[in-house]
Amino acid sequence: MKEMVLVNGARSSSVEVLDRGLQYGDGVFRTLKVVAGEVRWWEDQYRKLAEDCAALAIPCPDKQALGGEVRKIAAGPGVGVVKIIVTRGAGQRGYAIPAAAAASRIVMGFSGGGNETREVRVRWCDLRLSVQPRLAGIKHLNRLENVLARSEWSDPEIAEGLLLDEAGHVICGTMSNLFLHEQGRLVTPDLCGSGVAGVARGRIIRAAGRHARQVRVEQCSRERLLAADGLFLCNSLIGVWRVAELENRHWPDDGWAEKLRSWLDEDH
Amino acid sequence: MKEMVLVNGARSSSVEVLDRGLQYGDGVFRTLKVVAGEVRWWEDQYRKLAEDCAALAIPCPDKQALGGEVRKIAAGPGVGVVKIIVTRGAGQRGYAIPAAAAASRIVMGFSGGGNETREVRVRWCDLRLSVQPRLAGIKHLNRLENVLARSEWSDPEIAEGLLLDEAGHVICGTMSNLFLHEQGRLVTPDLCGSGVAGVARGRIIRAAGRHARQVRVEQCSRERLLAADGLFLCNSLIGVWRVAELENRHWPDDGWAEKLRSWLDEDH
Numbered sequence: 001m002k003e004m005v006l007v008n009g010a011r012s013s014s015v016e017v018l019d020r021g022l023q024y025g026d027g028v029f030r031t032l033k034v035v036a037g038e039v040r041w042w043e044d045q046y047r048k049l050a051e052d053c054a055a056l057a058i059p060c061p062d063k064q065a066l067g068g069e070v071r072k073i074a075a076g077p078g079v080g081v082v083k084i085i086v087t088r089g090a091g092q093r094g095y096a097i098p099a100a101a102a103a104s105r106i107v108m109g110f111s112g113g114g115n116e117t118r119e120v121r122v123r124w125c126d127l128r129l130s131v132q133p134r135l136a137g138i139k140h141l142n143r144l145e146n147v148l149a150r151s152e153w154s155d156p157e158i159a160e161g162l163l164l165d166e167a168g169h170v171i172c173g174t175m176s177n178l179f180l181h182e183q184g185r186l187v188t189p190d191l192c193g194s195g196v197a198g199v200a201r202g203r204i205i206r207a208a209g210r211h212a213r214q215v216r217v218e219q220c221s222r223e224r225l226l227a228a229d230g231l232f233l234c235n236s237l238i239g240v241w242r243v244a245e246l247e248n249r250h251w252p253d254d255g256w257a258e259k260l261r262s263w264l265d266e267d268h
Numbered sequence: 269m270k271e272m273v274l275v276n277g278a279r280s281s282s283v284e285v286l287d288r289g290l291q292y293g294d295g296v297f298r299t300l301k302v303v304a305g306e307v308r309w310w311e312d313q314y315r316k317l318a319e320d321c322a323a324l325a326i327p328c329p330d331k332q333a334l335g336g337e338v339r340k341i342a343a344g345p346g347v348g349v350v351k352i353i354v355t356r357g358a359g360q361r362g363y364a365i366p367a368a369a370a371a372s373r374i375v376m377g378f379s380g381g382g383n384e385t386r387e388v389r390v391r392w393c394d395l396r397l398s399v400q401p402r403l404a405g406i407k408h409l410n411r412l413e414n415v416l417a418r419s420e421w422s423d424p425e426i427a428e429g430l431l432l433d434e435a436g437h438v439i440c441g442t443m444s445n446l447f448l449h450e451q452g453r454l455v456t457p458d459l460c461g462s463g464v465a466g467v468a469r470g471r472i473i474r475a476a477g478r479h480a481r482q483v484r485v486e487q488c489s490r491e492r493l494l495a496a497d498g499l500f501l502c503n504s505l506i507g508v509w510r511v512a513e514l515e516n517r518h519w520p521d522d523g524w525a526e527k528l529r530s531w532l533d534e535d536h
Contacts, residue, residue, distance in 0.1 A: 005285050014282035015290060017273050017374050022283060022353070024411035025293030031361075056412070057419070083361060085290070093299075093351060093378050095411065095418035095442055106285050110361050130398035131434060134416055142410035143292035143363065144324070147356075148402055150363035151325070166399060174363055 004109040021087030025141035028052040030084040034074045061105045073109040080113030119244040120159035125149040129165045131193035150174045170220040177201035181230035181256045186215045200234040207263035230254040272377040289355030293409035296320040298352045302342045312467045329373045341377040348381030388427035389513040393417040397433045399461035418442045438488040445469035449498035449524045454483045468502040475531035498522040
Protein backbone atom coordinates (compact mmCIF):
# COMPACT_ATOMS: atom_id res chain seq x y z
CA MET A 1 0.00 0.00 0.00
CA LYS A 2 1.21 3.45 -0.80
CA GLU A 3 1.15 5.58 2.30
CA MET A 4 -1.31 8.41 2.28
CA VAL A 5 -0.11 11.46 4.09
CA LEU A 6 -1.45 14.94 4.68
CA VAL A 7 1.01 17.56 5.89
CA ASN A 8 -0.82 20.64 7.15
CA GLY A 9 -3.80 19.51 5.17
CA ALA A 10 -2.08 19.02 1.82
CA ARG A 11 -0.99 15.78 0.17
CA SER A 12 2.72 15.43 0.76
CA SER A 13 5.21 12.80 1.76
CA SER A 14 7.76 15.11 3.35
CA VAL A 15 8.36 17.77 5.99
CA GLU A 16 10.82 20.64 6.07
CA VAL A 17 14.24 19.74 7.43
CA LEU A 18 13.92 22.74 9.76
CA ASP A 19 10.84 21.27 11.42
CA ARG A 20 11.55 21.04 15.13
CA GLY A 21 9.96 17.61 15.17
CA LEU A 22 13.03 16.39 13.27
CA GLN A 23 15.58 18.74 14.82
CA TYR A 24 14.69 18.05 18.47
CA GLY A 25 11.78 15.60 18.64
CA ASP A 26 9.80 18.70 19.61
CA GLY A 27 6.29 17.33 19.17
CA VAL A 28 3.75 14.68 20.11
CA PHE A 29 1.90 11.87 18.35
CA ARG A 30 -1.12 9.59 18.40
CA THR A 31 -1.82 6.19 16.89
CA LEU A 32 -5.46 5.44 16.08
CA LYS A 33 -7.06 2.19 15.05
CA VAL A 34 -9.24 2.25 11.94
CA VAL A 35 -12.13 -0.18 11.64
CA ALA A 36 -14.17 -0.23 8.44
CA GLY A 37 -12.84 3.16 7.37
CA GLU A 38 -13.49 4.92 10.68
CA VAL A 39 -11.10 5.78 13.50
CA ARG A 40 -11.92 4.49 16.94
CA TRP A 41 -12.11 6.62 20.08
CA TRP A 42 -11.66 9.96 18.32
CA GLU A 43 -12.92 11.98 21.28
CA ASP A 44 -10.42 10.36 23.66
CA GLN A 45 -7.62 10.58 21.10
CA TYR A 46 -8.17 14.26 20.42
CA ARG A 47 -8.47 15.07 24.15
CA LYS A 48 -5.14 13.35 24.84
CA LEU A 49 -3.51 15.07 21.85
CA ALA A 50 -4.70 18.44 23.19
CA GLU A 51 -3.41 17.63 26.69
CA ASP A 52 -0.02 16.57 25.36
CA CYS A 53 0.26 19.67 23.16
CA ALA A 54 -0.66 21.85 26.14
CA ALA A 55 2.00 20.15 28.29
CA LEU A 56 4.63 21.23 25.76
CA ALA A 57 3.00 24.60 24.95
CA ILE A 58 2.46 23.55 21.34
CA PRO A 59 -0.73 24.97 19.79
CA CYS A 60 -3.04 22.02 19.18
CA PRO A 61 -4.62 21.81 15.73
CA ASP A 62 -8.29 22.67 15.53
CA LYS A 63 -10.44 19.67 16.30
CA GLN A 64 -12.77 20.01 13.32
CA ALA A 65 -10.01 20.57 10.79
CA LEU A 66 -7.84 17.76 12.13
CA GLY A 67 -10.85 15.48 12.42
CA GLY A 68 -11.64 16.06 8.76
CA GLU A 69 -8.10 15.16 7.74
CA VAL A 70 -8.12 12.06 9.93
CA ARG A 71 -11.42 10.89 8.41
CA LYS A 72 -10.09 11.49 4.92
CA ILE A 73 -6.99 9.38 5.56
CA ALA A 74 -8.93 6.69 7.45
CA ALA A 75 -11.31 6.27 4.51
CA GLY A 76 -8.45 5.37 2.17
CA PRO A 77 -8.31 1.81 0.77
CA GLY A 78 -6.68 -0.67 3.13
CA VAL A 79 -6.01 1.80 5.92
CA GLY A 80 -5.96 0.11 9.34
CA VAL A 81 -4.00 2.67 11.33
CA VAL A 82 -3.88 6.46 11.34
CA LYS A 83 -0.92 8.17 12.96
CA ILE A 84 -1.03 11.87 13.82
CA ILE A 85 2.14 13.85 14.53
CA VAL A 86 1.95 17.43 15.77
CA THR A 87 5.24 19.32 16.02
CA ARG A 88 6.17 22.82 17.08
CA GLY A 89 6.75 23.55 13.40
CA ALA A 90 9.73 24.92 11.53
CA GLY A 91 12.24 27.06 13.36
CA GLN A 92 15.73 28.32 13.00
CA ARG A 93 18.72 26.75 14.70
CA GLY A 94 18.66 26.69 18.50
CA TYR A 95 16.53 25.31 21.32
CA ALA A 96 14.68 28.57 22.05
CA ILE A 97 11.07 28.37 20.94
CA PRO A 98 10.49 30.82 18.06
CA ALA A 99 7.79 33.38 18.78
CA ALA A 100 6.27 32.85 15.36
CA ALA A 101 6.33 29.06 15.21
CA ALA A 102 3.20 27.54 13.73
CA ALA A 103 2.62 23.91 14.65
CA SER A 104 2.90 21.29 11.91
CA ARG A 105 0.35 18.51 11.67
CA ILE A 106 1.00 15.28 9.83
CA VAL A 107 -1.70 12.66 9.32
CA MET A 108 -0.55 9.31 7.97
CA GLY A 109 -2.44 6.20 6.95
CA PHE A 110 -0.97 2.70 7.26
CA SER A 111 -2.21 -0.76 6.49
CA GLY A 112 -2.21 -3.35 9.26
CA GLY A 113 -3.47 -2.79 12.76
CA GLY A 114 -5.62 -5.89 12.54
CA ASN A 115 -4.81 -8.00 15.55
CA GLU A 116 -6.10 -11.44 16.37
CA THR A 117 -3.53 -12.01 19.09
CA ARG A 118 -5.04 -12.47 22.54
CA GLU A 119 -2.35 -14.19 24.60
CA VAL A 120 1.32 -13.31 24.45
CA ARG A 121 4.79 -14.14 25.68
CA VAL A 122 6.77 -11.18 26.97
CA ARG A 123 10.24 -10.50 28.36
CA TRP A 124 11.99 -8.08 30.64
CA CYS A 125 14.02 -5.36 28.93
CA ASP A 126 17.47 -4.53 30.27
CA LEU A 127 17.12 -0.82 29.53
CA ARG A 128 15.83 1.14 32.50
CA LEU A 129 13.56 4.08 31.76
CA SER A 130 14.78 7.44 32.97
CA VAL A 131 12.63 9.54 35.28
CA GLN A 132 11.47 12.92 33.99
CA PRO A 133 8.27 14.21 35.62
CA ARG A 134 8.06 17.05 33.09
CA LEU A 135 7.67 14.59 30.21
CA ALA A 136 6.13 11.54 31.89
CA GLY A 137 2.76 10.49 30.52
CA ILE A 138 3.15 12.56 27.34
CA LYS A 139 3.30 10.72 24.02
CA HIS A 140 6.09 12.94 22.73
CA LEU A 141 8.54 12.37 19.89
CA ASN A 142 11.59 11.68 22.09
CA ARG A 143 11.34 7.92 21.83
CA LEU A 144 14.93 6.66 21.75
CA GLU A 145 14.40 4.71 24.96
CA ASN A 146 11.57 2.79 23.30
CA VAL A 147 13.69 2.20 20.19
CA LEU A 148 16.61 0.88 22.25
CA ALA A 149 14.35 -1.29 24.40
CA ARG A 150 12.56 -2.76 21.36
CA SER A 151 15.93 -3.54 19.77
CA GLU A 152 16.82 -5.90 22.63
CA TRP A 153 15.01 -8.85 21.06
CA SER A 154 14.11 -10.10 17.61
CA ASP A 155 12.35 -13.39 18.44
CA PRO A 156 8.92 -13.02 16.81
CA GLU A 157 7.44 -15.29 19.51
CA ILE A 158 8.06 -12.51 22.04
CA ALA A 159 5.33 -9.92 21.60
CA GLU A 160 6.46 -7.24 23.99
CA GLY A 161 9.17 -6.19 26.45
CA LEU A 162 8.45 -4.89 29.93
CA LEU A 163 10.30 -1.89 31.25
CA LEU A 164 11.41 -0.89 34.71
CA ASP A 165 12.53 2.58 35.67
CA GLU A 166 15.92 3.25 37.20
CA ALA A 167 14.51 2.67 40.71
CA GLY A 168 13.17 -0.75 39.71
CA HIS A 169 9.48 0.13 39.41
CA VAL A 170 7.59 -1.61 36.63
CA ILE A 171 6.30 1.06 34.23
CA CYS A 172 4.98 -0.28 30.91
CA GLY A 173 5.77 -2.22 27.77
CA THR A 174 7.78 -0.69 24.92
CA MET A 175 4.49 0.20 23.17
CA SER A 176 1.79 -0.68 25.69
CA ASN A 177 0.42 0.03 29.15
CA LEU A 178 0.15 -2.58 31.83
CA PHE A 179 -2.56 -3.78 34.22
CA LEU A 180 -2.20 -6.28 37.05
CA HIS A 181 -5.03 -8.34 38.47
CA GLU A 182 -4.55 -8.93 42.20
CA GLN A 183 -7.29 -10.91 43.98
CA GLY A 184 -10.20 -9.25 42.26
CA ARG A 185 -8.59 -5.82 42.09
CA LEU A 186 -6.88 -4.01 39.22
CA VAL A 187 -3.62 -2.11 39.51
CA THR A 188 -1.79 -0.11 36.87
CA PRO A 189 1.69 1.41 37.33
CA ASP A 190 1.99 5.02 38.38
CA LEU A 191 3.35 7.02 35.42
CA CYS A 192 4.31 10.20 37.25
CA GLY A 193 7.99 9.76 36.36
CA SER A 194 8.15 7.68 33.18
CA GLY A 195 6.02 6.09 30.49
CA VAL A 196 3.12 7.15 28.31
CA ALA A 197 -0.40 7.37 29.73
CA GLY A 198 -2.21 5.85 26.76
CA VAL A 199 -5.81 6.28 25.70
CA ALA A 200 -6.60 2.57 26.12
CA ARG A 201 -5.30 2.69 29.71
CA GLY A 202 -7.45 5.73 30.40
CA ARG A 203 -10.54 4.05 28.96
CA ILE A 204 -10.04 0.95 31.11
CA ILE A 205 -9.58 3.06 34.25
CA ARG A 206 -12.77 5.01 33.51
CA ALA A 207 -14.77 1.91 32.59
CA ALA A 208 -13.66 0.18 35.78
CA GLY A 209 -15.09 3.11 37.72
CA ARG A 210 -18.42 2.72 35.93
CA HIS A 211 -18.42 -0.93 36.97
CA ALA A 212 -17.70 -0.01 40.58
CA ARG A 213 -14.16 -1.32 40.41
CA GLN A 214 -11.53 1.24 41.16
CA VAL A 215 -8.16 0.80 39.48
CA ARG A 216 -5.31 1.48 41.87
CA VAL A 217 -2.58 3.58 40.29
CA GLU A 218 0.47 2.56 42.28
CA GLN A 219 4.15 1.82 42.19
CA CYS A 220 4.69 -1.81 41.22
CA SER A 221 7.84 -3.77 41.87
CA ARG A 222 8.98 -6.67 39.73
CA GLU A 223 8.08 -8.99 42.61
CA ARG A 224 4.56 -7.59 42.84
CA LEU A 225 4.08 -8.11 39.12
CA LEU A 226 5.28 -11.72 39.33
CA ALA A 227 2.92 -12.36 42.24
CA ALA A 228 -0.13 -10.98 40.39
CA ASP A 229 -3.01 -13.27 39.40
CA GLY A 230 -3.10 -11.85 35.89
CA LEU A 231 -1.15 -9.47 33.71
CA PHE A 232 -2.51 -7.47 30.75
CA LEU A 233 -1.10 -5.15 28.11
CA CYS A 234 -3.14 -2.60 26.23
CA ASN A 235 -2.94 0.07 23.59
CA SER A 236 -5.23 1.52 20.95
CA LEU A 237 -4.19 -0.98 18.29
CA ILE A 238 -3.80 -4.26 20.16
CA GLY A 239 -6.72 -3.72 22.50
CA VAL A 240 -5.92 -6.03 25.41
CA TRP A 241 -3.34 -8.80 25.42
CA ARG A 242 -3.26 -11.32 28.21
CA VAL A 243 0.30 -12.14 29.25
CA ALA A 244 0.53 -15.92 29.35
CA GLU A 245 4.27 -16.18 29.84
CA LEU A 246 7.05 -13.97 31.18
CA GLU A 247 10.34 -15.82 31.13
CA ASN A 248 9.73 -18.63 33.67
CA ARG A 249 6.41 -17.37 34.98
CA HIS A 250 3.18 -18.69 33.41
CA TRP A 251 -0.30 -17.33 34.07
CA PRO A 252 -3.51 -19.29 33.46
CA ASP A 253 -6.46 -17.36 32.06
CA ASP A 254 -8.18 -15.71 35.02
CA GLY A 255 -11.03 -14.36 32.89
CA TRP A 256 -10.04 -10.72 33.28
CA ALA A 257 -8.75 -10.19 29.76
CA GLU A 258 -12.25 -10.59 28.34
CA LYS A 259 -13.60 -8.22 30.96
CA LEU A 260 -11.00 -5.58 30.10
CA ARG A 261 -11.71 -5.99 26.37
CA SER A 262 -15.41 -5.43 26.86
CA TRP A 263 -14.74 -2.38 29.03
CA LEU A 264 -12.36 -0.96 26.44
CA ASP A 265 -15.02 -1.17 23.75
CA GLU A 266 -17.81 0.37 25.78
CA ASP A 267 -19.31 3.53 24.45
CA HIS A 268 -20.28 5.92 27.16
CA MET B 269 19.95 34.05 3.72
CA LYS B 270 18.24 31.13 2.09
CA GLU B 271 19.21 27.93 3.85
CA MET B 272 21.30 25.54 1.85
CA VAL B 273 20.57 21.93 2.56
CA LEU B 274 21.76 18.62 1.18
CA VAL B 275 19.68 15.55 2.00
CA ASN B 276 21.58 12.37 1.17
CA GLY B 277 23.78 14.44 -1.07
CA ALA B 278 21.05 16.12 -3.11
CA ARG B 279 19.71 19.67 -2.83
CA SER B 280 16.47 19.45 -0.91
CA SER B 281 14.68 21.23 1.87
CA SER B 282 12.66 18.29 3.15
CA VAL B 283 12.81 14.77 4.51
CA GLU B 284 10.31 11.92 4.26
CA VAL B 285 7.64 11.95 6.93
CA LEU B 286 8.52 8.29 7.60
CA ASP B 287 12.09 9.21 8.55
CA ARG B 288 12.71 7.85 12.03
CA GLY B 289 14.47 11.10 12.90
CA LEU B 290 11.03 12.73 12.84
CA GLN B 291 9.01 9.76 14.08
CA TYR B 292 11.15 8.99 17.15
CA GLY B 293 14.10 11.36 17.29
CA ASP B 294 16.07 8.31 16.18
CA GLY B 295 19.31 9.99 15.15
CA VAL B 296 22.21 12.22 16.14
CA PHE B 297 23.55 15.63 15.16
CA ARG B 298 26.57 17.91 15.09
CA THR B 299 26.95 21.67 14.94
CA LEU B 300 30.15 22.96 13.31
CA LYS B 301 31.52 26.46 13.19
CA VAL B 302 32.50 27.83 9.79
CA VAL B 303 35.28 30.40 9.54
CA ALA B 304 36.07 31.87 6.12
CA GLY B 305 34.20 29.12 4.32
CA GLU B 306 35.83 26.24 6.18
CA VAL B 307 34.51 24.13 9.03
CA ARG B 308 36.54 23.96 12.20
CA TRP B 309 37.63 20.76 13.94
CA TRP B 310 36.39 18.41 11.24
CA GLU B 311 38.42 15.46 12.51
CA ASP B 312 37.02 15.80 16.03
CA GLN B 313 33.51 16.41 14.75
CA TYR B 314 33.51 13.37 12.50
CA ARG B 315 35.00 11.16 15.21
CA LYS B 316 32.26 12.18 17.64
CA LEU B 317 29.58 11.70 14.97
CA ALA B 318 30.89 8.19 14.33
CA GLU B 319 30.95 7.42 18.07
CA ASP B 320 27.40 8.66 18.54
CA CYS B 321 26.15 6.71 15.50
CA ALA B 322 27.86 3.59 16.85
CA ALA B 323 26.25 4.06 20.26
CA LEU B 324 22.83 3.89 18.60
CA ALA B 325 23.83 1.28 15.98
CA ILE B 326 23.17 3.74 13.16
CA PRO B 327 25.52 3.33 10.17
CA CYS B 328 27.70 6.43 10.07
CA PRO B 329 28.01 8.14 6.68
CA ASP B 330 31.30 7.70 4.91
CA LYS B 331 33.83 10.28 6.03
CA GLN B 332 34.94 11.36 2.55
CA ALA B 333 31.44 11.67 1.14
CA LEU B 334 30.09 13.51 4.16
CA GLY B 335 33.18 15.71 4.30
CA GLY B 336 32.61 16.73 0.69
CA GLU B 337 29.02 17.68 1.41
CA VAL B 338 30.02 19.62 4.51
CA ARG B 339 32.69 21.56 2.56
CA LYS B 340 30.19 22.32 -0.20
CA ILE B 341 27.66 23.75 2.27
CA ALA B 342 30.33 25.58 4.30
CA ALA B 343 31.57 27.34 1.16
CA GLY B 344 28.15 28.91 0.53
CA PRO B 345 27.80 32.69 0.83
CA GLY B 346 27.28 33.86 4.40
CA VAL B 347 27.42 30.42 5.98
CA GLY B 348 28.67 30.58 9.58
CA VAL B 349 27.35 27.30 10.91
CA VAL B 350 26.96 23.83 9.43
CA LYS B 351 24.64 21.39 11.12
CA ILE B 352 24.73 17.69 10.32
CA ILE B 353 21.87 15.36 11.20
CA VAL B 354 22.20 11.60 10.74
CA THR B 355 19.06 9.54 11.31
CA ARG B 356 18.29 5.85 11.11
CA GLY B 357 16.42 6.62 7.90
CA ALA B 358 12.89 5.90 6.77
CA GLY B 359 11.02 3.03 8.33
CA GLN B 360 7.53 1.76 8.72
CA ARG B 361 5.43 2.27 11.83
CA GLY B 362 6.81 0.79 15.05
CA TYR B 363 9.86 1.07 17.26
CA ALA B 364 11.60 -2.05 15.92
CA ILE B 365 14.62 -1.15 13.82
CA PRO B 366 13.99 -2.17 10.19
CA ALA B 367 16.56 -4.59 8.83
CA ALA B 368 16.88 -2.60 5.63
CA ALA B 369 17.04 0.90 7.06
CA ALA B 370 19.59 3.15 5.33
CA ALA B 371 20.71 6.11 7.40
CA SER B 372 19.69 9.57 6.22
CA ARG B 373 22.20 12.40 6.28
CA ILE B 374 21.21 16.04 6.25
CA VAL B 375 23.76 18.84 5.95
CA MET B 376 22.46 22.35 6.56
CA GLY B 377 24.12 25.75 6.30
CA PHE B 378 23.11 28.68 8.49
CA SER B 379 24.26 32.24 8.82
CA GLY B 380 25.40 33.46 12.20
CA GLY B 381 27.73 31.65 14.50
CA GLY B 382 29.91 34.72 14.86
CA ASN B 383 30.35 35.36 18.52
CA GLU B 384 32.08 38.26 20.15
CA THR B 385 30.66 37.50 23.58
CA ARG B 386 33.29 36.66 26.17
CA GLU B 387 31.62 37.18 29.54
CA VAL B 388 28.07 36.16 30.32
CA ARG B 389 25.32 36.15 32.88
CA VAL B 390 23.68 32.79 33.46
CA ARG B 391 20.85 31.35 35.55
CA TRP B 392 19.81 28.07 37.09
CA CYS B 393 17.12 26.14 35.25
CA ASP B 394 14.30 24.58 37.23
CA LEU B 395 14.09 21.55 34.98
CA ARG B 396 16.15 18.63 36.26
CA LEU B 397 17.81 16.43 33.68
CA SER B 398 16.83 12.79 33.76
CA VAL B 399 19.49 10.10 34.13
CA GLN B 400 19.87 7.63 31.28
CA PRO B 401 23.32 6.03 31.03
CA ARG B 402 22.44 4.47 27.67
CA LEU B 403 22.01 7.93 26.10
CA ALA B 404 24.26 10.13 28.24
CA GLY B 405 27.02 11.90 26.34
CA ILE B 406 25.42 11.26 22.94
CA LYS B 407 24.27 14.27 20.91
CA HIS B 408 21.04 12.56 19.87
CA LEU B 409 17.82 14.05 18.53
CA ASN B 410 15.76 13.57 21.72
CA ARG B 411 16.19 17.13 22.95
CA LEU B 412 12.90 18.03 24.62
CA GLU B 413 14.65 18.55 27.94
CA ASN B 414 16.88 21.17 26.33
CA VAL B 415 13.87 22.81 24.67
CA LEU B 416 11.94 22.97 27.95
CA ALA B 417 14.96 24.25 29.87
CA ARG B 418 15.70 26.95 27.28
CA SER B 419 12.06 28.07 27.40
CA GLU B 420 12.39 28.98 31.09
CA TRP B 421 13.75 32.44 30.33
CA SER B 422 13.51 35.05 27.60
CA ASP B 423 15.69 37.83 29.03
CA PRO B 424 18.33 38.43 26.32
CA GLU B 425 20.79 39.50 29.03
CA ILE B 426 20.88 35.90 30.25
CA ALA B 427 23.08 33.92 27.91
CA GLU B 428 22.64 30.43 29.22
CA GLY B 429 20.87 28.27 31.81
CA LEU B 430 22.66 25.73 34.00
CA LEU B 431 21.15 22.31 34.53
CA LEU B 432 21.22 19.92 37.45
CA ASP B 433 20.23 16.28 37.24
CA GLU B 434 17.52 14.80 39.43
CA ALA B 435 20.09 14.02 42.15
CA GLY B 436 21.27 17.64 42.22
CA HIS B 437 24.55 17.23 40.35
CA VAL B 438 25.51 20.09 38.06
CA ILE B 439 25.68 18.70 34.51
CA CYS B 440 25.89 21.37 31.79
CA GLY B 441 24.23 24.37 30.17
CA THR B 442 21.26 23.99 27.83
CA MET B 443 23.66 24.13 24.85
CA SER B 444 27.12 24.10 26.42
CA ASN B 445 29.53 22.17 28.59
CA LEU B 446 30.91 23.48 31.83
CA PHE B 447 34.34 23.80 33.40
CA LEU B 448 35.17 24.91 36.94
CA HIS B 449 38.47 26.43 38.00
CA GLU B 450 39.35 25.42 41.57
CA GLN B 451 42.65 26.71 42.96
CA GLY B 452 44.65 26.11 39.81
CA ARG B 453 42.85 22.94 38.84
CA LEU B 454 40.13 22.31 36.26
CA VAL B 455 37.04 20.23 36.86
CA THR B 456 34.26 19.33 34.45
CA PRO B 457 31.06 17.50 35.42
CA ASP B 458 30.85 13.76 34.96
CA LEU B 459 28.42 13.04 32.10
CA CYS B 460 27.90 9.31 32.68
CA GLY B 461 24.19 9.80 33.38
CA SER B 462 23.10 12.98 31.58
CA GLY B 463 24.31 15.67 29.21
CA VAL B 464 26.19 15.81 25.94
CA ALA B 465 29.94 15.30 25.83
CA GLY B 466 30.73 18.01 23.32
CA VAL B 467 33.71 18.33 21.01
CA ALA B 468 34.88 21.61 22.60
CA ARG B 469 34.88 19.94 26.04
CA GLY B 470 36.89 17.05 24.64
CA ARG B 471 39.43 19.40 23.03
CA ILE B 472 39.93 21.31 26.28
CA ILE B 473 40.42 18.08 28.26
CA ARG B 474 43.01 16.83 25.74
CA ALA B 475 44.79 20.18 25.53
CA ALA B 476 44.98 20.39 29.31
CA GLY B 477 46.78 17.05 29.28
CA ARG B 478 49.34 18.36 26.78
CA HIS B 479 49.94 21.28 29.14
CA ALA B 480 50.43 18.93 32.07
CA ARG B 481 47.15 19.94 33.67
CA GLN B 482 44.76 17.11 34.19
CA VAL B 483 41.06 17.94 34.09
CA ARG B 484 39.15 16.14 36.83
CA VAL B 485 35.89 14.65 35.57
CA GLU B 486 33.81 14.55 38.72
CA GLN B 487 30.38 14.99 40.21
CA CYS B 488 29.81 18.64 41.04
CA SER B 489 27.23 19.91 43.46
CA ARG B 490 25.65 23.34 43.20
CA GLU B 491 27.66 24.36 46.29
CA ARG B 492 30.90 23.25 44.70
CA LEU B 493 30.13 25.27 41.59
CA LEU B 494 29.36 28.38 43.63
CA ALA B 495 32.62 27.97 45.55
CA ALA B 496 34.73 27.69 42.39
CA ASP B 497 37.27 30.39 41.49
CA GLY B 498 36.02 30.53 37.91
CA LEU B 499 33.28 29.09 35.76
CA PHE B 500 33.39 28.58 31.98
CA LEU B 501 30.99 27.41 29.29
CA CYS B 502 32.06 26.00 25.96
CA ASN B 503 30.77 24.63 22.71
CA SER B 504 31.91 24.55 19.11
CA LEU B 505 30.19 27.83 18.21
CA ILE B 506 30.72 30.02 21.25
CA GLY B 507 34.23 28.82 22.02
CA VAL B 508 34.64 29.69 25.70
CA TRP B 509 32.43 32.01 27.70
CA ARG B 510 33.51 33.18 31.13
CA VAL B 511 30.60 33.22 33.56
CA ALA B 512 30.70 36.62 35.26
CA GLU B 513 27.38 36.36 37.06
CA LEU B 514 25.07 33.59 38.25
CA GLU B 515 22.11 35.06 40.07
CA ASN B 516 23.78 36.63 43.17
CA ARG B 517 27.23 35.19 42.61
CA HIS B 518 29.82 37.28 40.74
CA TRP B 519 33.19 36.04 39.55
CA PRO B 520 36.11 38.31 38.71
CA ASP B 521 38.28 37.35 35.75
CA ASP B 522 40.79 34.78 36.98
CA GLY B 523 42.62 34.63 33.66
CA TRP B 524 41.57 31.08 32.86
CA ALA B 525 39.09 31.92 30.11
CA GLU B 526 41.92 33.11 27.85
CA LYS B 527 43.92 29.99 28.64
CA LEU B 528 40.98 27.74 27.75
CA ARG B 529 40.40 29.68 24.52
CA SER B 530 43.97 29.27 23.43
CA TRP B 531 43.86 25.56 24.26
CA LEU B 532 40.65 25.12 22.31
CA ASP B 533 42.23 26.59 19.21
CA GLU B 534 45.42 24.59 19.34
CA ASP B 535 46.13 22.32 16.44
CA HIS B 536 47.77 19.11 17.43
